[in-house]
Amino acid sequence: MSEALIVLDPAAEKSLQQQIREKLIQGILSGSIPAGHKMPSSRGMAEQLSVARNTVVLAYQQLVDDGFLVTRERSGFYVSETVSQQGVVSHGVGELPRSGDDDRNFWRKHCNPVSVSRRALQARPANWLQYPYPFVSNEYDPRLYPGSEWRECTRDIFTAREVAQWATLGNNDDDRNLVEQICTRLLPRRGIYVEPGQILLTSGLEQACYLLGELLLGPGRKLGLVQPVAGETGEIFRRTGVQFLPLSQDADGPLLDERFRSASCLYLQPNVHNPTAVTTSLERRRQLLKQVAEQKAVVIENDCDHDFCYHGSPLPPLKSMEGGSPVIYLYQFPKIIDPGMQLAFVVAPKPVVQRLRALRYTLRERAPAVNQRLLAKFIASGHLDAALFKITQQLRERWSALGEALMYHLPKLKVRRASCGTACWLELPENIDAAQLQVSAEQNGLLLEAVKDGSAVRLGFSAIDADRIEPGVKVLARLINGELQAEEETLEAAGGRRLRAQDLQREMPGAIFLGTNTLGESYRIELRADGTMLGYSRNDVDMDETDTGRWWLDGDHWVRQWRTWSYGRKASFHVVTDGHRIKWFNDVGKLIDAAIIANK
Numbered sequence: 001m002s003e004a005l006i007v008l009d010p011a012a013e014k015s016l017q018q019q020i021r022e023k024l025i026q027g028i029l030s031g032s033i034p035a036g037h038k039m040p041s042s043r044g045m046a047e048q049l050s051v052a053r054n055t056v057v058l059a060y061q062q063l064v065d066d067g068f069l070v071t072r073e074r075s076g077f078y079v080s081e082t083v084s085q086q087g088v089v090s091h092g093v094g095e096l097p098r099s100g101d102d103d104r105n106f107w108r109k110h111c112n113p114v115s116v117s118r119r120a121l122q123a124r125p126a127n128w129l130q131y132p133y134p135f136v137s138n139e140y141d142p143r144l145y146p147g148s149e150w151r152e153c154t155r156d157i158f159t160a161r162e163v164a165q166w167a168t169l170g171n172n173d174d175d176r177n178l179v180e181q182i183c184t185r186l187l188p189r190r191g192i193y194v195e196p197g198q199i200l201l202t203s204g205l206e207q208a209c210y211l212l213g214e215l216l217l218g219p220g221r222k223l224g225l226v227q228p229v230a231g232e233t234g235e236i237f238r239r240t241g242v243q244f245l246p247l248s249q250d251a252d253g254p255l256l257d258e259r260f261r262s263a264s265c266l267y268l269q270p271n272v273h274n275p276t277a278v279t280t281s282l283e284r285r286r287q288l289l290k291q292v293a294e295q296k297a298v299v300i301e302n303d304c305d306h307d308f309c310y311h312g313s314p315l316p317p318l319k320s321m322e323g324g325s326p327v328i329y330l331y332q333f334p335k336i337i338d339p340g341m342q343l344a345f346v347v348a349p350k351p352v353v354q355r356l357r358a359l360r361y362t363l364r365e366r367a368p369a370v371n372q373r374l375l376a377k378f379i380a381s382g383h384l385d386a387a388l389f390k391i392t393q394q395l396r397e398r399w400s401a402l403g404e405a406l407m408y409h410l411p412k413l414k415v416r417r418a419s420c421g422t423a424c425w426l427e428l429p430e431n432i433d434a435a436q437l438q439v440s441a442e443q444n445g446l447l448l449e450a451v452k453d454g455s456a457v458r459l460g461f462s463a464i465d466a467d468r469i470e471p472g473v474k475v476l477a478r479l480i481n482g483e484l485q486a487e488e489e490t491l492e493a494a495g496g497r498r499l500r501a502q503d504l505q506r507e508m509p510g511a512i513f514l515g516t517n518t519l520g521e522s523y524r525i526e527l528r529a530d531g532t533m534l535g536y537s538r539n540d541v542d543m544d545e546t547d548t549g550r551w552w553l554d555g556d557h558w559v560r561q562w563r564t565w566s567y568g569r570k571a572s573f574h575v576v577t578d579g580h581r582i583k584w585f586n587d588v589g590k591l592i593d594a595a596i597i598a599n600k
Contacts (some may be wrong), residue, residue, distance in 0.1 A: 008049055016051050020059040028068055028079055039069065039077040067548055082534070125447065125522035127514055129463065130598035132445035132580040133472030137275070137423040137460035140336040144391050149383040150374075157373050166373035172361045174201045175372035181379040182345060190306065191320030192329065192347060200346045200353045200360070203367040205302070205332040208344050209236045211356050212300055212328065216265055217242040224263035226254050228451055230275040233267065233302075249273070251416075253280030256291050266292070267300045270318055272421035274304060275451050275458045279418045282315055289323035299327045304421070307334060307388050310396040311419040319347060328352065333375070336391055336462070337384065341371045395422065398461040398469060405473035410480065422462040428455055432480055442516055445580040445596040446475050491589035496578025500556050504575065508551070508558065513582060515595030525595070527551055535565060558584075 006023045008016055027033040039045070042060060046053040060077050063069040069077045128134055129142070156162065166175060179196045187194060202208040209232075217223055219241040225234065227246040238244065245259045253270060254260060268288075270280035280288070292299055301318045319329040332344035346356060360366060378384055399417070402424060406415050410426070417424040428434055434450035434457050441448055449458040461469065489495070499507065509529040516522055523537040533549040549562035554572060561570040573584040573592065583594045 006049060008051070016049075017055050017059050017062075020045075020049070020051075020056060021062055024059070024063060025068060033079055035079050035081045037079045038075075039079070041076060125442065125514060125516070127512075127524055127598060128447055130512065130514060131442075131447050131596055133447065133468060133475065134463045135446065135448045135459040135461065135472060136463050137449055137458050138335065139460065139463045140339070140422075141394075141463050141465070144336050144394060145339065146337070146383060146387040146390075149381075149387065150378065153374055153377040153381060153383065157370070157377055162373065166369045169369045169372075171364070172357060172366060174199070174366075175369060175376055177380070178372045178376035181376050185379060186331075187347065190303070191316050194347055195350075197350045198347055198353055200348070200356050201367050201372060202344045202346065202360070203365060204342045205330060205344045206232055206236060207360075207363075207365065208330050208332075208346050209233050209300075211359050212346070213237050213240045213242070214359055215352070215355055216298060216300075221265065222263050224254075224260055224266040226268065226273055226276075226278075228275060228453075230451070237267070249276070249278055251278065253278060253284040254288065256287060261291065261295055263295075263297055265298045265300065267302070268318070269302045269304055271303050271314065272305050272418045275423070275425065275449070276456075277416045277418045277421060277423060277425040277458075279315065279420070285315070285318055285321060286323075289318060289321060289327075292326055293323055297326065300330065301327050302330045304332070305334075306331070306420070308392050308395055308422060309420040310392070310399045314420055325349075334388075334391075337378075337387060338371075338375060341367070341375065343367050343371060343375055394466075395462060398464065398466045401466045401469040402459065402461045402473070405470040409470075409473050409477035413480075423458050423460040426457050426459060428457065428480065437479060439516070440479050441476060443581070443594055443596075444475050444479065446472055446479075448476070489583065489591050491574055491576070491585040491591075494576045494578075494583060494585070494591075496576045496581070496583070499558075499575040499577060501553060504553050504556070504558055507577075508553075512598040513595040514598050515593065517593075523595075524598075533560060533562070535562065 006020060006027075008019050010016070012019065014022075024033065033039075039060070040048065042053050042056040045056045049056070060069060064071060064077070067080055067082060070080045071077055125131070128136055128139070157166065165177075169175065176196070178201065179199050182199055183194060183196055200208075200211075202211065213236055217237060217240040221242050222245050223237055223242045224245040224247045225237070226249050234244075242265075245263050247260055247263075247266075248255045248257065253273075254266075254268065260266070268280075270285055270288075272279055288299075299318060303317050303319075306314055306317070317327075317329060318324050319327040329347035330344065331347075332342065335342065346353065348356070403415075403417050406413075406417075406424070406426070413429070414427040415424060416426075428437065434454040437457065438448060438450040449460070450456075451458055464472065491498075497503075508527050511527045513525045513527075514523070517537070523535065525536075526534045528534070531550050531552055533551050535547040535549065537545045547562050547565045549560060549565070551558065551560040553559065556574065557572045558575050559570060559572045562568055571586075573586060574589075576583045576585065577597070580597050581594055582597050584592045586592050
């Protein structure tokens with residue numbers, strides 16, 4: 001620890017003990033004093049700061065009480081590992097700076113308004129993978145990730161010869177090796193044959209859409225998008241000032257109606273529309289291109305999930321078909337292949353790519369050269385083909401399991417399951433609200449996505465084991481059919497198993513609970529064997545809160561007390577478990593809260 005880390009001010013209003021304590025907390029939370037670091041002895045610290053030894057001893061002891069430091073017998077004080085692992089923040093540090101109303105008002109005056117839909121701000125629950133039935137979209141089971149292959153490529157690109165090639169790239173150049181792999185291996189499989197000068201690499205699909213929006217859209221122009229629109233694409237295009245033309249679709253794809261014919265630019269996902277899982281038929285694609293040529297419009301084609309096809313062969317992209325010259329092709333490498341990089345590329349005529357490259361230069365945001373070379377090596381070594389084959393086999397099994405489960409448990413509902421992609425679309429009965437179903441499902445350990453004005457849900461199958469799909473759909477069917485308890489339970493009538501003293505002693509230590517509180521904030525609670533608790537919550541604007549506490553048993557009651565949550569008051573509960581759910585009842589038998597017992 002640097003000697004200059006702590007500078008005390010004898011003239012300050014705060015005591016020297018308070019100053020030492022706050023400086024150490026700031027160093028620990030910022031990472032300047034890393035987890036596991038051995039602190040100087042109280043005598044050594046006192047000499048360094050020219051203060052009484054007792055002042056340092058008292059400051060250290062307070063930090064131990066708050067969980068920032070731990071003591072080891074005959075060894076001294078160490079920074080707690082808990083702080084870095086769990087993000088625990090002491091709520092007893094009232095002197096740390098906080099953002100008040102004056103601070104908020106100051107920044108409101110200086111910041112321009114930003115319009116983002118509330119749905120875009122809603123994050124998935126923390127530790128979503130630990131839920132029993134994670135039917136989440138655009139997420140993947142980490143066990144499918146080809147980690148060993150990436151490690152092999154990483155070793156290769158850090159040889160002196162390789163480093164000399166990619167480290168000297170200009171700040172607006174793309175890696176020639178990666179562009180070559182795209183031109184010679186990826187695009188020809190899709191029937192697209194282009195030169196290197198027609199390809200631009202971007203750091204994700206969102207950056208590609210931003211660049212295209214700046215180049216092609218703006219006030220006075222009309223953009224056609226199939227409704228509903230998922231993700232950030234709609235928000236990105238909206239900020240250009242372009243006029244939106246909401247397009248309708250049927251089972252064969254976008255309808256070529258008056259709004260379609262009025263658009264000067266069209267953003268389409270013919271392979272698998274997100275979120276409705278509609279695949280545009282081959283005949284509709286031909287009609288679409290013919291109409292686009294007549295109205296002299298530009299098409300931005302997002303060829304999402306082209307690699308994952310479970311039945312037959314994928315249909316050709318618009319770019320590869322006759323009449324595909326006005327099509328700008330977008331592709332993002334699947335998240336399961338490169339979750340940390342998310343590289344994408346644009347295929348367009350050279351004049352368009354040149355302008356896009358100039359726009360990208362103004363952003364000073366190019367995909368890192370090391371990531372480009374790493375992906376190039378991954379493709380050239382054949383690892384991409386092998387990984388896609390293995391992952392597709394796994395996803396095909398889950399795709400089939402989801403289809404069978406939906407047909408058996410929800411035979412009367414309309415389900416759209418494309419022959420490719422990683423999610424399906426489920427239209428709900430008129431008396432079911434998707435948003436409320438989403439909340440009820442989460443309370444039963446099932447995560448899904450509500451879309452389309454509360455009339456449909458999207459079920460992803462890329463992050464859930466095949467053997468858990470049928471039990472999860474069974475829970476969903478019971479929710480939709482109203483067979484699960486809709487009213488508040490009482491202790492006497494609660495379904496499940498009531499935990500007595502011996503059960504509590506056996507099952508509570510080490511347990512992890514996931515849930516959503518009455519404010520709609522996702523939370524995670526970990527009970528440790530030493531009687532301490534760690535709590536974490538996140539609301540819909542990604543504001544994280546943490547707290548610590550303690551728990552103990554009083555006969556057949558489970559007792560907990562947070563440091564600040566619930567006013568720091570002690571509370572005692574009867575506990576009932578029902579499958580993956582745990583329910584807490586107060587002394588009069590009223591249901592207080594329910595959560596999910598997380599997967600280990």
